[in-house]
Amino acid sequence: MPETFDEATTLKRRTFVAASTAVAGLPLLTSDRLPASASTPTPADQLSTVRLTVNGEQRTAQVDNRTSLLDLLREHLDLPGTKKGCDQGACGACTVLVDDRRVNSCLILAVMAQDANVTTIEGLARGRGEQLHPLQQAFIDHDGLQCGYCTPGQVMSGVACIAEGHTGSRAEIREWMSGNLCRCGAYTNIVSAIEQTAKEA
Amino acid sequence: MATPVVGQRLSRVDARRKVTGAATYSAEHRVEGLLYGVIVNGTVARGTVSRISVDAALGHPGVLHILTDFGSLRLAHPVDRIAFYGQPIAVVVAETLEAATHGASLVEATYEQQAAVTDLDAPGIPSQTPADEPDYSRGDPAGALASAQVKVDLELTSARENHNPIELPSTIARWQGGQLTLWDKTQWSQGAARTVAGALGIAVGDVRVHNEFVGGGFGSGIQTYDHVRLAAFAAREVGKPVKVVLTRRQFYYGAGFRPASRHRIALGSSTAGRVNALAYDVRIENARYQSYTDGLTDLPQFLYGVPNTRTAYRVTPVDVHSPCSMRGPGVVLGNFALETAMDQLAHELAVDPVELRLRNEPTQDEVNRIPFSTRKLRECYETGARRFGWSRRHAEPGSRTDGDLLIGMGMATASYHNNRRDCSARARMHADGTAEVFAASADMGPGTTTSVMQVAADALGLPASAVTFRLGDSSYPTAPLHAAATTMASVGSAAHTTCNALRAEFIRRAVADPNSPLHGANPADVRVRDGRLETSGARDSYRDILRRAGLPSLDITGNWGPGDADSKISTYGYGAVFAEVSVDPLLGLVRVRRIFAAYDVGRVISPKLAHSQAIGGMVGGIGMALLEGTVTDHRDGRIVNASLADYLVPVNADDPDLDAAFINTEDPQADPIGVKGLGEITIVGVAPAIGNAVFNATGKRLTDLPIRPEALL
Incomplete structure (x- = not known):
């Protein structure tokens, strides 16, 4: 029986019992050792050059045609503030503004954003990031966040929700913010942040 | 005396980074x-x-x-x-x-x-008694059940959750x-x-x-x-x-999951509402290659003063990957069984559910026969009921409506063991009078970075702005896993202990230093605030002490651990959760209208963030009660709804405004900062409170989680 390293698989009253893990060290399959690390080059017709404005700045990137706007931001433009939570348009963590409309950036190919004007969480504060957008400050004040991972999407979605005028009541805010999941459960405080910011806008 | 930093309603110290996209998560490092x-x-x-x-x-x-x-x-x-x-x-x-x-x-x-068999209910699959969960018994549960004047006997299930x-x-x-x-x-x-x-x-x-x-x-x-x-x-x-x-x-x-579970619980009571028998059998799915158990039997054994009690825990190994802990592991489901049965008993006895629980308050921990450290559960019931408006509840199910909707109120008790583990910390005072504290903990959302800083600031006599708590690096001093509501008590106590030692070291150096204005003072007379070390007549400072010593900084490493405290005192967090639901009788739709909970979790270090955690756990509980369930196609073991579109979690519109209060108390026997863990207990009472509210609205006792519309049609 090999020593176990899978500690604390169970968290119970007064005791954290390590599970024992019996593992045979036999190979699943024997594969060839790694080939030299050279890959087939990507054919030119599968690459595109995308020009777009991100946070007021002209950006150009050569991307694989399959690249989503989300992956363009996170993996190519060094803007990881926009989050990937599902890559399927179900969680809203990747919400950005494209030409002032909120979109799930995981559902848009980067090539579809040609000439678009994209605003991400990194571009929301004014004065080189010094002056927070009122909704960012309201999220801090109302504690509309816990782990923070859904927060950029919530904030971007909230900015659009206010601009759309969907803030007539807390119920209306809830409805129009329901594309952004928060698993920590900060919804009550998110609604308060948006409600206050909309009132003061 | 400066205002303590502990107890201040601070915003989380990393909030600015989180709302600007500057917080860097694992996949985002360059x-x-x-x-x-x-x-x-x-x-x-x-x-x-x-x-x-x-x-x-x-x-x-x-x-x-x-x-x-x-x-x-x-x-x-x-x-x-x-x-x-x-x-x-x-x-x-x-x-x-x-x-x-x-x-x-x-x-x-x-x-x-x-x-392959992936269904824990498949015929012919043997169940096992896990080695770490032997059957438990006290008194004569079989005899007491047989002779009980009033009996409740329920079978309950819950779906797998991710x-x-x-x-x-x-x-x-x-x-x-x-x-x-x-x-x-x-x-x-x-x-x-x-x-x-x-x-x-x-x-x-x-x-x-x-x-x-x-x-x-x-x-x-x-x-x-x-x-x-x-x-x-x-x-x-x-x-x-x-x-x-x-x-x-x-x-x-x-990753693992909260295992699907099958329960049977029986209560025996006198007509006066004194529960004298409890029998609880529970079974969960397991992998074949690894045993997993969690806290299912904890509250049925512990929560009420039932003299005759037995529990039996079984696992059914099938061809699935291993379950793991998920918020309130086991405890939340054991409590769902217990609190659903208590609600049914209250109904059959025609006793108010809160009153039934008060009649069965134990005077000591009946499992270990040791005294409670603090158990402010009566205060939780009282505060929760008052602020929720429990007195407006109609005892007769299905008797309150709002237009076409049926309205119901339900409540449940919550409790969770106050887990504390050994922890180390390093505290460092810098020449500019700021301090850092290090431990290899983590902050997945509760606000550890903020709350441990608050504890450290008070111990060092510094304002919040001068102290940083650093975590998130395995090279830092040893800290327990960031789970099981362990962090505040363990890491907080280590920070407290270590910062006290660092403060004492500075005092020791000052009173021994002929060049210090405090030279010769009694160390016990030296107070520290805003980085200044003071007696009634003289003053020194962290900065000056370091400057005179020619040091850029001074470090100290310390440890804290609970020792054998758990063998002498029973320290748990407690709560009372109250929920109001509406049920559309034509559509079977349940909507949660309000939840209010009152918690005794000892001293609350960071009230703003603690409140967020308390209401966040309610959202998890709403998901558990009404929405969440992982569906396996048992023909091949594939998970059918492995997405956030098909596995339903609560969205903003599923949740009402949620609120919670904390009983003003502390638990000095548990740990030096008087706290009891908060992270887990916040989900423990929510699903049963909602289920009991559905019963109050409809008269239907629903025992399968999640409660879906089809169960109400």
Whole structure:
């Protein structure tokens, strides 16, 4: 029986019992050792050059045609503030503004954003990031966040929700913010942040 | 005396970084020469891989390597055969994420398939008594049940649940010589370092794990799953840094889950509402390769003063991957059974549910026969009922309406053991009068970075702005896993103890230093505030002491541990949760209208963040009560709803305004800062309170979670 390293698989009253893990060290399959690390080059017709404005700045990137706007931001433009939570348009963590409309950036190919004007969480504060957008400050004040991972999407979605005028009541805010999941459960405080910011806008 | 920093309604110290996108999560670290790894998952639940074809994938532009031989690795499950659907069979490494993803889709495997069973209710599958969960009994439960004047006997079930934090499991692995650095989404950096070292057969000292920001966990980041080990393995094999981020679909196979459960609970009571018998049998799904148990029997044994009690815990091993802890592990489901049965008993006795619980308050911990440290449960009931408006509840089910809707109120007790573990911390005072405190803890959302800072600031006599608590690095002093509501008591107490020692060291140096205005003073007379060390007549400061000593900083490392306190006192958090629901009788739709909970969790360090955690747990409880359930196709073991579109979690519109209050108290016997854990208890009473409210609205006793509309039609 090999020593176990899978500690604390169970968290119970007064005791954290390590599970024992019996593992045979036999190979699943024997594969060839790694080939030299050279890959087939990507054919030119599968690459595109995308020009777009991100946070007021002209950006150009050569991307694989399959690249989503989300992956363009996170993996190519060094803007990881926009989050990937599902890559399927179900969680809203990747919400950005494209030409002032909120979109799930995981559902848009980067090539579809040609000439678009994209605003991400990194571009929301004014004065080189010094002056927070009122909704960012309201999220801090109302504690509309816990782990923070859904927060950029919530904030971007909230900015659009206010601009759309969907803030007539807390119920209306809830409805129009329901594309952004928060698993920590900060919804009550998110609604308060948006409600206050909309009132003061 | 300066205003204590503990108890102040501070905003979280990292909030600005989180709302501006400047908080860097595991997958987002910039690492030169990074490659992308994508895991290929097997598509049978039991068998072996007979052939795996990688040629098409290797020919795909951008694909560099495909790893299929994990034989040198130690994984949590067997590596020589397939033990569950979705088990990794290959890792495709490519120059881009797109190429790796596409390449992974081109890997083809054939299997020697064996008959698999993934359903814990399948006939003929034997259940087992886990070694760490022997049957429990006190008194004569069978006799007391048989002779009870009033009996309740319920069977209950719950579906499997997946944690689904919004951040996906993510790992970047980089080797430099024999040194491995991981940026990993883990709730326990030092556990991850040990597990990966063991998996790869290297020294734990050669692994360093960073996890400064953790995008939710709820238990899914405690264990170090395949993707972490495979990222480290792949990076070593290909000689370059590799990033592996699971897809949302892969999350359902790549991390554990809250196991599906089956319960039977019987209560025997006098007509006066004195419960004198309790029998509880519970069974959960398990993997075949690893035993998993959690706190299911805890509250049925402990919560009420029932003299005749027995519990029996069983597991049913099937061909699935292993469950793991999910918020309120086990305890929340054991409590669902117990509190549903108590509500039914109250109904049958025609006693108010709160009153029934008050009649069964124990005077000591009946399981261990030791006194409670603090148990302010009566205050929780009183505060919760008053602020919720419990007196407006109609005792007769189905008797209150709002238009076409049926309205109901329900309540449940909550409790969770106050887990504390040994923890170390290092405190460092800098020459500019600011301080840092270090421990290898994590902050997946409760606000540890803020709350431990608050404790440290008071111990050092510094304002909040002068103190930083640093976590998220396995090289920091040893801290327990960030789970099981352990962190505040353990890490907070270590910070408190260590900062007290650092403050004392400065006082010692000052009174011994002929050049200090405090020279010769009695150390006990020296007070520290705003970084100044003062007696009634003289004053020194951290800055001046360091300047005179010519030191850029002064460090001290300290430890705290609970010792054997748990053998002498019973320390638990408590709560009372009140819910109001509406039920549309035509559609079967349940909507939660309000939840209010009152908690005794000892001293509250950071009230603003504690409130967020309390209401956040309610959202998890709403999901558990009404929405969440993982569906397996038992023909092949595939999970049918492995996405956030099909696995329903509460959205904003599913939740009303939620609120909670804390009983003003502290538990000095539990730990030096008087706290009891908060993270887990916040979910423990929610689902039963909602279920009981549905009963009050409709008269239907629903015992299967989640409560879906079809159950009410």
